[in-house]
Every structure is written in structure tokens, then in C-alpha cells.
Amino acid sequence: MSMSATLALAKTNVPNFAVATFGTIGIYITFSCIKLLGIGLYPSLLFCFVGGGLVGVLTYIFVIRPLRRRGATSEEIMIATLALDIFLIAMLNIYADYLTRKYKIMARDFTLSAYDFSIFGLDGVFVVSTSVFLAVLVVLHLIFTKTNLGIAMKAIGENPSLAECDGVNTEFLYIITWFIVGALPALAGAFFPVYWMSNPTTSMFVVVTVFSGCVLGGFTTIYDAAVGGYIVAIAQTALVSYLSNVVGTWILSYGFLIPLLIMIVTIFVFPEGLRSLSLDRLLRSSRYILTRLEGFR
């Protein structure tokens, strides 16, 4: 999800506040595939990818493109994506109501852990999500570095007018980019209900973690976003799990404070994100801290 938000900002200059709700769309596509069509959890990933991608394309065609043509400011586009977020959450709630009334299935506060498998003592969701994440990263890397399409996408991210003058079909590239922007979070969302209780407002609890990952990554490249997202997610999971053993399970409700803290520290200490932290600077800081500790001893 962090990769998607970064991609939208870096390549199309759109701050996408609906990114986490694109993830919830993925949750409901998986849920529908399993409950209505009888398709398994992991085969439904394909539907999530395509469905999320289509939502991304529709977002571009009906919201982003008209705003761009009017010459909307960045703040206006930001508000439009927030409005889209509210609209999508309301539509997901309507869909959940519809599923409950029409098919008599519990479409809120559900988990899909029963549909997961286990391999060598590891949860299937861990193996599959990690593999999918690495595959997506490799594929995107290859697209952005080895294909004309990727290079053109880079160009529209830096200077769309110049790219257009050079004969690049920017419209087509924006559509492709928004397909990816929609598909990635939906794919990620498919894994969510395996561990966590899901409902149409799940995005509200995920959005802080997603943006924290983006801010830590510096909103520059998908690689930084991937690293940022991973660090934030691991910090949140590991710290909350450790603290719940030490101080009690009540701390679980406040787990979201960890990504918020990471976000605030990043903004105040190194607002450019991880990229601004050179290895040399990190080593110097660690050496300085160690020397001070030696001094104390």
C-alpha cells in the first residue's frame, strides 16, 4: 500500500488519500470470491489485482483527469481523493449491507483465517504475501528500468509536458500507472483478513501505518516505500507484541501509535525520509553514541 501511495505521488503527482480503502476493496473482493463464488483465498488474488486495478483506472478517468484538465491545485486533488475515500467506504458499507440482507452472510467483522494453509510450520499467508511482495518489487523494478514503458513513466513523473513533447502518450501511461496504483493495495488487502478482523472501515486503522511507511520512505521511489512500509509494519507488530507480554494486552489497542510516532520523528528529524540517512551519517551517529556510552562507563 505504501508503494502504491508513493507511486501515485511520484509518477502522477497525486496525493492519494484513498489508498487504504483500495485495500479494503481487495478485502471484499476476496470475501466475495470465497463466499459467493467458492474460489479459494489465494486464487482470488488475481481478481483482487484486476478489480483493484479497474478501480484505480476509474478513479483516474472520473476524478483525477477532469481535475487535472481544469488545472486543479494539489490541495484540491488531495481533497478530491479524500472525498473518494468517503464515497468508497460508504459504497463498501452498502455492499456489506446488501450481502447480509440478500445472502444472509456476515459481511462485517469477519476473518478468513479458516481458508489459509500451513507449510513447514509457517502460515501460508506469510509465505504467499512475502513471495507476492518480492515478485511485485522485482516486476516493477524490471518495468521501470528495462522497458520503454517504465522509462516513459519515469519521464511523466519528472516532467509530463516535456515527455508529451517527446511523443510519449501520457494519457495511456497515466491509465497504466493508476491501474498499478489501484491493483497493489487491493492485492495487499486480500491478505489482511487472514489475521485481522475486517469490515468496511478497516482502512481507518491501516491508513496511519501506510502513510507512516510512505513518509519514512520519503515519498520518492517504490523501493524506499517498500523498505519504509516493511520497517513500520515490523516495528508495529514486534513492539506491540513485546509490550503486550510486558505490560498487558490492553496495549494492543494503541498499536497504531507506533507508526504515528515513526511518522512524527521522521518529519521532525529527517523529513526527506530514509534516503537522507546515509550509511556514513548513521555510522557516525552510532560511533558518537557508543563513545558517549564508553565515557559514562
Next chain:
Amino acid sequence: MISVPGVEFFTVLVTYIIIFLIITLSYNLAYGYTGIPDFGRAMAAGAGGFLCGYLPGRLMARVLGIQEDYLENVILIVDRINRELEKNPALSIGLLVLTLLLAALAAGALGLLASLPIFRGIRLFYLGVTLLSIQISFNTIVYHWEPIIRGEHGVPVPDPFGWLPPGPMRSIGVIATSAIVLVIVGYYCISVGRSPLGRLLKAVRDDERSAEALGRDVRKLYVKVMVISYAFSGVAGALFAFYQGYVIGLHFERVTWTFWPIAMVILGGLASNKGTVIGTIVFITLKRLILFYKADLEAFLPFSPVWLDGVLLGIILILLLIYNPRGLLPEKPEITISREDIERIREDVSKVL
């Protein structure tokens, strides 16, 4: 048979419009005039509202010498407090004024904290992300941390209007109090709009760097606007809590208290106080009508009509941004000297030439 709105519907409607006008006028000051994309407005209203659930009850319990655990016996204690307040109008008014002032202070302090990222000179997008995240975290803390207002269970709020005769008089009391606050906020916002400060705010909104080049401390200005604007919104939150008589951790969520006000301001027209009033009246009436006809709509909709709220908000806001971003009453160009003076100068210049 379709229901017809009665007197109660209109008193509720007027109360909501007044309370939300305080929010939207103060939001217009931050977003319309200064261009701060404040996505944490619900936090400001929440600061005032949750303070109402936390403070006046405890304060009155201490004044009345009640020793029992406040949260465990909150319903009984607040009931006793209300009986005391019914007998003592002066104490009720004092409690109301004190709470509103403290709500303004608490929300203003929160505005100061929320605007700290501005001092780092971060991009406005980062500010939007940060404020939205802080607001979600703020609401989640209040929802889960029981010692504040018992989280999801909530607490009753002492009724400072209890000394008025029950029925419509209480509603009139709430409306009159809210209207007094609205007049103060409205007067301040209109004065700012007409003053050199208003022109400076617009200059900062339109071109931050130019304003800085002319020697203005833009960041300090942002912080001042945030503090004042948050303080006003905090008072609105407190008034809402007093009006409802009960506060729970789910109140003051982002859709109603951040995104609806954004839509109201955009519909009316950025930096247009008259437009903001129109936008607020239109949206609140629409929202209340959906709630009023909820039962009628439920009969032929395959889903709960409450979700129409979000669908309409999303669609209207997007359409407004695409087709009418300047709103119903667009901002007028600022004329610093009167039209007659301009004409006179023009005539003088043409004579000389």
C-alpha cells in the same frame, strides 16, 4: 405515507446549523483564507466535546463534595449534579461559560501542537497526512482509554440548561447560547476578512514565498491561524456535547467533523463568509433530511440509508471540485480604496496626461 417534518425537526436543524457554522467559519479562516489543508478539524471539535465529558462533571462533583468514584457512578452523580444545576441558574451559566472557555483553550493548545510540523517547513501534503493521522490517533485513544470518558460507553454531560423549563425552552436556550458564540466567531471572521490581516492571509495562501520575501513570518502566521481556528471549533464541539447531553468515544469522527465542513466551505466558496453560511445551511439541511426520512427510505432500499450520507458527500465534493471549485459565492477581488477614490485618481491622472 411520507412523514412531514415538525417543530422539533426545525429546532434540531437550527441548532445543528449554528454549531456547524462556528466550525465552518473557523475552517474557512484556516483553509479558505490561509490555504492550510487541515484534515484534523474533528480533533479540534473533539477536544472541546470530550472536555465537556471529562471536566464539568468532575468539577461539580468536587464542588458538591461527592466522594464516590466518578466514572463508576457517573450516571447517578451527573443526575445529582443536574438537580443542583436546575436550582441554581447562576451556577449553571458559570459552569457553561467556564467550560466553553476551557474548551477554547484546550482546542487552541491542540491547534498549536498540530501546527508544529509547519515549523519544519514541510510540504502541505505532508501536513495533511500528519494531521489526518494525528486526528485518527486522537479519536482512537479517546475511544479506547476508559479513564477519559469511558470510551465506547461514554458519559453523560451535566446540563447547564436544566434550569430552563423543560421542552422547547431548553432548545431555545441552547440555540441562544450557540447563537451568541456564532455572533462572536462570525464578527471575528468577517473583521479578519475585511482587514489587512485578511489580505495578508490571502497573500500567503496565493504565494507563500512572495509573502516571505516581503518580510512576513509566514510560519508564525500559520500557527496563529491554526490556534484561533481550533479554539473556535473547540467551543463548537463543547456546545454540541452540551446539546447532546452525552459524549461517547465515537463522537467527533472525521467524516462529520472534518470532511462535511470542507464540503460546506467549498460549496459556499473559499474565503467567502457569506458562501460558507449558504454551504453550511444547504449541507446540514440535506444531512438532517436524510436522517429524518431514514425510516421511509429503509422500506425500499436494500441497505441502511445512513450510508447515503457518505455517498452524497463524496459525489457532491468531487463534482464541486471539478465543476465549481470557486463555490456558489466566489471570492471577490480585494479593493483597498473606495471605487469613487479610484475614479477620482483616474480622472486626475488623465487630466495630467
